[in-house]
Amino acid sequence: MYNTEITQASNFVKGVDTAFLVIMGISFVFLLGLTAVMLYFIYRYNRKRHPKPIQIEGSTRLEIVWTVIPLVLVMVMFYYGWAGWKPMGKPPKDAMEVTVIGRMWNFIFEYENGRKTDTLYLPKDQAVKLNLVALDVIHSVYIPAFRVKQDMVPGKDNTFMWFIPQREGTFELYCTEYCGLNHSYMFNYVKVMESEAFNTWYSDTTAVAASAEIESATAAGRRIMQSIGCFACHSLDGSKLVGPTFKGLYGSERTVTSGGSKKVVTADDEYIRKAIFEPDAELVEGFGRGLMLSYRGQLSEDDILLIIEYLKTVQ
Amino acid sequence: MQESQSAIQASYLRTPGRFKGFLGWVTSTDHKRIGLLYLYSIATMFFVGMLLGLAMKLELVAPGKTLMEARDYNATFTVHGVIMIFMVVIPGLPAVFGNFLLPLMIGARDVAFPRINLLSWYFYVAGVVLILIALLFGPGTPDTGWTFYAPYSFKTGTNMLPAIFGAFILGFSSILTGLNFIVTIHRMRAPGMGWMKLPMFAWTLYGTAWIQLLATPVVGITLVLVALERLFGIGVFDPALGGDPILYQHLFWIYSHPAVYIMILPAMGAVSEIIPTFAQKQLFGYKALILSTMAIAFVGYLVWGHHMFTAGMSGTAQYAFSLLTFLVAIPSAIKVFNWISTMYKGSINMQTPFYWAASFIFVFMIGGFSGLVLGSLATNIHVHDTGFVVAHFHYIVFGGVGYSFMAAIHYWFPKIYGRMYDSHWANIGWILFFVGFVSLYTPMFWLGMKGMPRRYYDYLPEFHGANILSTFGSWILAMGFIVIVFNLIRAARSGPPVGPNPWNGKTMEWMVPSPPPVENFEEIPVVGENDGPYNYE
Ligand SMILES: [Cu+2]
Secondary structure (H helix, E strand, O other): OOOOOOOOOEOOHHHHHHHHHHHHHHHHHHHHHHHHHHHHHHHHOEOOOOOOOOOOOOOHHHHHHHHHHHHHHHHHHHHHHHHHHHHHHOOOOOOEEEEEEEEOOEEEEEEOOOOEEOOEEEEOOOOEEEEEEEOOOOEEEEEHHHOEEEEEOOOOOOOEEEEOEOOOEEEEEEEOOOOOOOHHHOEEEEEEEOHHHHHHHHHOHHHHHHHHHHOOHHHHHHHHHHHHOHHHOOOOOOOOOOOOOOOOOOOOEEEEEEOOEEEEEEOOHHHHHHHHHOOOOOEEOOOOOOOOOOOEOOEOHHHHHHHHHHHHHOO | OHHHHHHHHOEOOOOOOOOOHHHHHHOOOOHHHHHHHHHHHHHHHHHHHHHHHHHHHHHOOOOOOOOOOHHHHHHHHHHHHHHHHHHHHOOHHHHHHHHHHHHHHHOOOOOOOHHHHHHHHHHHHHHHHHHHHHHHOOOOOOOOOOOOOOOHHHHOOOOHHHHHHHHHHHHHHHHHHHHHHHHHHHHOOOOOOOHHHOOHHHHHHHHHHHHHHHHHHHHHHHHHHHHHHHHHOOOOOOHHHOOOHHHHHHHHHHHHHHHHHHHHHHHHHHHHHHHHHHHOOOOOOHHHHHHHHHHHHHHHHHOHHHHOOOOOOOHHHHHHHHHHHHHHHHHHHHHHHHHHHHHOOOOEOOOHHHHHHHHHHHHHHHHHHHHHHHHOHHHHHHHOOEHHHHHHHHHHHHHHHHHHHHHHHHHHHHHHHOEOOOHHHHHHHHHHHHHHHHHHHHHHHHHHHHOOEOOOOOOOHHHHHHHHHHHHHHHHHHHHHHHHHHHHHHHHHHOOEOOOOOOOOOOHHHHOOOOOEOOOOOOOOOOOOOOOOOOOO
């Protein structure tokens, strides 16, 4: 069922797949065996062939046999399941740490040097510890190829998962805890690279700066919003998603509720800054409280300026 | 024939009480009429749930939008889950067949508290109506999934409160039924019917009744806390208010895991009646089956944590729950061995109920074995919250309870209506249902192992093929269901009348006319030294 030829994608694949093989192997033998016996009985003791039943009350010896044998077998299964799972709770000390921030409906990966991406770049053969932070509701990080999964629970910031990627390539990372409207779009990619390639990518802040310089302010604004996931809730084409559309937003008149009373304000720079940092302070009419969370700490003042530049162009 | 016709005229189906027609039914405290009230209401709800399920499968036939928007899809699986779990399978066999048969099987004229019995049906209807109101009116259809996980269930702007209140009332209906059955079994057995002469179905109702009585209040409390939190922000579950969402999961599963056993025990009980009758042979290992029933009811309380292996429990809790989960597999295995051994050297009469019972054993085994994959820690991490889990619990809950329900309705149909169905069409319905079922759910095992999460409105192209097969299966299954239902409805109206005991069963419901008269037994029977529920000598 699983290919054992190629190097396994992570250090946990072997333990988990062995448990699968043991459990499913035993199960298949029993399923086929019992089904065959049952079909045989149905055939052999059909009324046509066996008109007179022979009464048997039961057999204590058999009851003991078929209690003890399954008991032993399930203990074997339990053991393999436990053995494959045990190491998942013990990250090595030298693991590289990455913080995963989940919110409705995207993940952001934050590296120790401050880099933020929407694809999880990882070096091959290096232990990685993902610190999981959920901002709004429960999400769950699942990388099927690595056989790892862990829920991220808001308010519990010490949850983590770890693994050693062992194969280069691109793998899917899904949210597996139902989290509302766009749950099924909450997935990102994991890119595992040779450690040199990774190091170049990781340390090459100049490359980013350089590209940022050639990149226009509006393109940068769009890139930031794309990578942090604003478009999960805001459309650019006038359609209403979870939040209001960005189309024609900048400079328009907005009806908002603030402190319980309604007022009309113009969507200028300050309005947008406040909408991003204190979303609930001025609620746009027709939208609920608590859906958009503050991006304070996640976006810098510079980022906001770039976003505003971009929003001006969406008319 | 003449005699059977007059049995129908003289039965509970016809005899007028104070009111006639519809009113006569909804005011009747006759356990048989209440059983049928449940049958009709549950069948209706099942039909609605099935339509929603078909809509979901149709949506998933291709990636991207096929039929509906993500919002509608999320509401659809929520409503499908709520209907199927709370309104169909939890009341399921106990409410329909338990009500109808328990007094007959133990030689009693009714349950211990007939009025409370009727009341519990009213609670059921009230709960259903409230939940339907939540779905059709107000700010939006609930979209949290049937698990109502915090804190999402506090964030969503949809109509949660009436739905929660409805589920709460349904819980009361369940508790009252459980209470009634316990007292009935303790106090109302016919003279001479010792505990060791109780039919297996009655034994499983007894086990189930205790779970209903002891576990349901936990979900009641949980739902009240959710309501208080939504209304007053008391901060028990919502981390934004200082609460703990994991606490919610614990409380939820402390009820909802035993609930699985509420559903499955009577299903096992019905099968334990049907196999001996059609093999004309004593139930193999009667005492072992009783012991395993009680073991499941008891250990079933202690395994809820296996729903939360990825939620971040402590390591010790994880492997304790895993170990207990493996233990609960043993009594289920014992049951399978005993059922198959009952067929050994029997004289098997291949009739529709037996087809259903045998295929029950098959799908139940698949459900059980996939449960081992989920009970094991390492493999659980990989397949938790994927299509694998969905396949597993449909094999157990729909495969187990559904097949057993079908077996039971085809077995006791002549007793309930005094008429026989066309077994040719019944078998065609069975094979369609079986083929559809297997092709609907088996691909989901594969999808889950490949990593497709559950509750996904949209998916990557690599998952397409298996999803097509699954959708296709759902259509075959629906066809089978329609054939079965039409066949039964026709038979209930105009099938040929049958005598009291068409299958030569030995339990006491077969001793009275079909359909039974209002007071069941003219004279309360006395169970002799050598009489027993499976005495085929
Ligand atoms: Cu999520």
